[in-house]
Amino acid sequence: MENKKYDRKNRKSTDGRGFDEKKGFRQGGAGKSARYDRLGSKSQARSAAKKRQDDPPGEATVSGAEQERLEQLIVGRNPVTEAIKSGVVLDKVFVNAEAGGSIGNIIRLAKEKGILVKEVNEQKLSAMCGGASHQGIIAVGACAEYVSVSDILSIAKEKGEEPFIIICDEVEDPHNLGAIIRTAETVGAHGIIIPKRRSASLNHTVYKTSAGAASWLPVARVANLAAAIDELKENGVWIYGTDGSGEDYRGVDLTGPMGLVIGSEGFGMGKLIMSKCDFLLRLPMKGKITSLNASVAGGIFMYEILRQREAK
Numbered sequence: 001m002e003n004k005k006y007d008r009k010n011r012k013s014t015d016g017r018g019f020d021e022k023k024g025f026r027q028g029g030a031g032k033s034a035r036y037d038r039l040g041s042k043s044q045a046r047s048a049a050k051k052r053q054d055d056p057p058g059e060a061t062v063s064g065a066e067q068e069r070l071e072q073l074i075v076g077r078n079p080v081t082e083a084i085k086s087g088v089v090l091d092k093v094f095v096n097a098e099a100g101g102s103i104g105n106i107i108r109l110a111k112e113k114g115i116l117v118k119e120v121n122e123q124k125l126s127a128m129c130g131g132a133s134h135q136g137i138i139a140v141g142a143c144a145e146y147v148s149v150s151d152i153l154s155i156a157k158e159k160g161e162e163p164f165i166i167i168c169d170e171v172e173d174p175h176n177l178g179a180i181i182r183t184a185e186t187v188g189a190h191g192i193i194i195p196k197r198r199s200a201s202l203n204h205t206v207y208k209t210s211a212g213a214a215s216w217l218p219v220a221r222v223a224n225l226a227a228a229i230d231e232l233k234e235n236g237v238w239i240y241g242t243d244g245s246g247e248d249y250r251g252v253d254l255t256g257p258m259g260l261v262i263g264s265e266g267f268g269m270g271k272l273i274m275s276k277c278d279f280l281l282r283l284p285m286k287g288k289i290t291s292l293n294a295s296v297a298g299g300i301f302m303y304e305i306l307r308q309r310e311a312k
Contacts, residue, residue, distance in 0.1 A: 072140055072141060073128065073129055073138055073139070073140060073203075073204040074088075074090075074138070074139040074140075074141065074204060074207050075129050075132050075133075075134050075135075075137075075138050075204040075207065075208050076133065076134060076135045076137070076207075076208045077101075077102055077103070077106060077135045077136070077137055078211055078212050079139075079204075079207040079208055079210070079211070079212045079214075079215070080093065080106060080137050080138070080139045081102075081106055081109065081212065082211075082212025082213075082215040082216065083139055083141070083207070083212070083215045084106070084109050084110055084113055084115065084139075085109070085215075086215040086216055088141060088145065088215050089141050089145070090110075090115050090139050090140065090141035092115070092116045092117075092118055092139070092140050092141075093106075093107075093110045093115055093116070093117045093118070093137065093138070093139045093140075094118050094119075094120050094124070094125060094128065094137070094138045094139075094140070095107060095117060095118070095119055095120070095136060095137045095138075096119070096120065096121060096122055096125060096136040096137070097119045099135070099136025099137070100136075101136075103136050103137060106137060115139075122136075125137075125138055129204060132204065132205070132208070133208075138204075145202075146202070146219055146220060146221040147191065147218040147219065147220050148220055149193060149220050149222065149228050149231050149232065150231075151191075151218060151220070152165055152190050152191030152193070152218050152220055153190075153232075153235055153237075155190045155191065155218060156190040156257075159190070161190070162255075162256060162257040162258075163190055163232070163235070163236075163237050163257045163258065163259070164187075164188065164189045164190055164257075164258055164260075164305065164309075165189065165190055165191055165192070165193060165232065165237065165258070165259045165260070166180065166184045166189050166191075166192045166193070166259075166260050166262065166298070166302070167192075167193045167225070167228075167229065167239075167259050167260065167261045167262070167273075168180060168192060168193070168194045168195075168199065168261075168262050169195070169225060169261055169262065169263050169264060169269050169270060169273045170195065170198045170199055170263070170264040170267075170270070171194070171199060171200060171262060171263075171264055171265065171294055172198060172199060172200055172264065172265065173200060173265055173294075174200040174201075174203055174205035174206045174209065175205065175209045175295075176200070176265060176293065176294050176295045177194070177199075177200040177206050177209075177295075178205065178206040178207070178208065178209025178210040178214065179209055179210070179295035179299075180192070180262060180294070180295045180298050180299075181206065181210040181213050181214050181217055181219070182209070182210040182211055182213040183295070183298065183299040183302055183303075184213075184217055184302060185210075185213035185216055185217040186213070187302045187303060187305065187306040188306065189217065189302065190218070191217060191218040191219065191220060192217060192218070192219045192220070193219075193220045193221075193222060193225070193228050193259075194219060194220070194221050194222075195221070195222060195223075195224075195225040196221055196222065196223050198264075199221075201221065202214055202219060202221075225273060226272050226273060226276055229259065229261075229273070229276045230276070232259050233276075236257050237257045237258060237259050238256055238257060238258055238259070238278045238279070239258075239259045239261060239276055239277045239278050239279075240252075240254070240258055240259065240260050240261065240277065240278065240279050240280075240281055240301075241261040241263075241269055241273070241274055241277035241279070241280045241281070242260070242261060242262055242263060242268075242269070242280070242281055242282070242283075242297060242298070242301060243263070243268055243269060243274065243280045243281075243282060244268075244282050244285075244290070244291075245280060245282070246279070246280025246281045246282040247279070247280065247281060247282065248281075248282060248284055249281040249282065249283060249300075249301060249304055250284075250304070252279065252281060253308070254304060254305045254308045254309075255308050255309055255312045258305065260298070260301055260302065260305065261273060261277060262294055262297070262298040262301075263294065264294070265293070265294050281301065283297060283300060283301075
């Protein structure tokens with residue numbers, strides 16, 4: 001199918017489909033409504049009591065300090081290996097030397113890099129990562145090392161390539177974020193942008209799911225995602241949102257400097273982020289199910305972008 005070309009200067013397609021800077025391509029959006037309890041302390045007390053009743057027996061709420069500690073862990077053989085190779089700053093590597101397999105090679109690699117290796121038992125490793133599948137090894141370090149949006153743009157410029165950036169709008173499931181990072185790294189994206197609030201961060205689950213790709217792909221964590229998109233636009237990057245109201249992605253030119261927005265798992269893109277998009281893309285849906293997992297849908301779009309870039 002012949003790709004439609006766009007007048008990028010005037011922000012409209014050759015078929016006359018104009019773009020409203022304030023509203024995007026459609027009036028509506030996939031934003032979430034919020035309800036607030038304004039009934040005072042009694043209502044708050046009742047809510048807190050109900051939450052305690054609903055919590056599973058013996059399950060404690062994770063504190064901020066505990067969450068921060070977990071985010072410093074890189075769990076599993078492949079993620080730890082890739083972190084060591086990529087130069088991520090690691091404080092210490094905990095291993096069960098009796099685990100066998102590739103553990104010996106990882107220990108050797110860590111010692112060559114001057115990283116302290118401490119032998120512990122399986123129970124200690126399981127306690128450290130909250131029972132996650134650690135495969136006999138855990139690294140402790142600055143797991144959440146983030147870059148700036150300008151850093152990502154500089155990486156593309158240094159490579160002599162047009163920016164290819166993934167923007168995650170409130171992707172809260174760390175497994176989805178890890179899968180998106182893994183795909184983004186394989187297609188040659190220059191980086192990923194995530195918001196600080198209502199988003200998964202670079203914790204050990206993300207590292208594990210990304211199969212080590214999180215050690216290679218730069219991630220910017222921003223306080224204001226809309227402002228970050230504006231910064232991209234100021235640097236000549238065009239923003240493509242993913243939404244069921246958009247155009248079939250197979251008929252769109254995806255070869256220019258681009259930021260691809262992947263919406264949240266249950267609600268898609270918020271209204272504000274959608275209004276920032278220059279174009280909206282959709283996947284054809286032929287079955288009874290009208291949506292895909294965020295990381296699966298993102299992967300389809302990313303590989304189409306790669307295909308078009310290589311064919312250019």
